[in-house]
Amino acid sequence: MDGDTLYPIGMMAERTGLSVKTIRFYADTGVVSPTAHSPAGYRLYDDDALVRLQLVRTLRELGIDLPAIRHVLERTLSVSEVAAAHAEALEFQISTLRVRRTVLRAIAERGPTPEEMELMHKLVELSDAEKRRLISDFVEETFGGTDADPEFVELIRSAVPQLPDDPEPAQVRAWVELAELTRDPDFRASVRRMAEYQAAQRAEGDTTGLHHELTELVRDRVGRALASGIAPDSVAAEPIVEELRSAYAATFDRADDAELPGWLLARLEVAGDPRAERYWQLLAVINGWPVPPTLVPVFDWLGAALRAKP
Template identity: 35%
Template sequence: MLPDGLWSIGELAERAGVTVKTVRYYSDRGLLPAAARSAGGHRRYGPEALDRLRTIRSLRTLDLPVADIDRVLDREDTLEDVVAGQLKELGSRLAALRWREAALRLLRDCTAEERADRLRLIGAVSTPPDTTALARYWRRVLPVRLPARQVAWITDAAVPRPPADPEPAQVLAFARLHALATTDCPAPDRRPPSPEPGTEYRPGVLYDGLGEAYELTAPALCAGREPHAGEALDCFVSAYAGAHGTRDTPAFRHSLAGLLERSAHPVMDRYWQLAGELAAPGHPTLGAAHDWLRTALDGHLRLRGQ
């Protein structure tokens, strides 16, 4: 230590166990300001610089960017905020690595004939995968005048979240789903045909009712129970009846069963099949709930001899 109680850059480096070059680098970046300058212009540091330097080294060991360290030291950001941001970024990078690993395993474990097609599908998907194209698909197929709140809940429920740690088969399922959503192919009619021609159609009423019916169906789906009549089916039929300004009658149920059979769409069926491969356990897709209710309606009509 110098007579004035300060250290030279070499003394600070020795006490901290780093090189002079390291101390100079942090000083030049403004992270380690000098307490004074010698007559010859050399930097001088006080004992508090040692604690600051050790803090900088600890944060750099965690790979925090210099800019983030600067904000922590100057108290512009708290360490908790910076750590939270780094954890979020690291989580995204880890998800991308897991996705890449599963995609590579998918390519490794397929035949030569399959590889070109799978490579094309995978190459069209970002890493980690983005669901924007799937959300755009739903905005394209949903009724034009549907309230924004309904578009939001339907899109949120219908767009599967890519698994954080996917299996190769799930990578393929998502890639195929992405291809389906971005391919210029026929989409379901935004205004489905009415069970009773000439009646009005209120899509907002329909989707509110369907949302409730799907929610009522979820426990039976998760428990593996066979489709059956009950509250969920009644809610499902009432949604269609209310949307078309009519009542739930035996005749209407018969007409509705025919409508649902005629309006089945291969693209949408394929969408729900692929989405089901990505769904988390205990979280059935809207498509699975819809199929369960359709089957329950058909079974109900058969029991009544209709």
């Protein structure tokens, strides 16, 4: 093309691959105006208009909307800026489509209840920020306004569920179950009791925080007893209970006296809701972490052993 030559709309359609109707639309909406008009009123275009129309076609094929394209053509936004923003939007769309695909697979594998279907639908529609807010609202209602163990509160606040870009059906099902669990008023009340118990213990001077070493000791000693078939009310259980009583007394700076078993049983009862453990297991599944083994049989055995001894 000669830079000084003007071309009719039909030739522009051949050069750009756009239809005459589309080029007219772009002219009428001010996206790419004709360079001039012939004496008969026909639209005429020059080389610069050709380049602009080719750019419009390319950007539209990439899914970029006309307002953004108009900003590019008006030089208020660069092509790279628009491309970067569009790439980010596509990443979100791809992530959403992957979750939808996984939800459909989960539905195909296991016919969900109507309630689960509704939750799956909501899960697809929720943004990452809205998913995180489900957990933050749960934590605020259960721990808010209490002087609970700050180390534990920080742990539960920071451990948020984050579905991967291409989740497995099991991760989607875990998210649905976690959403149900955190909305359960009875579970919220149970966790609230745990928070209030922690606050009461702190008011009495307990600042021990989390007790990973003590938990591992209980897991080891009681786990061996369970594996060996030692009944909690048997003579063989007594030295295990004595060792663990002593460990609890040392950890919490309490006397190993007649009041200790009652205090320990109350502690086990408050923390013994198996749904609390399920919460952490579901979180692990969603985030792809190792799923912690259950401690429910361990603490059930310890509680039974404490009650069995006069």
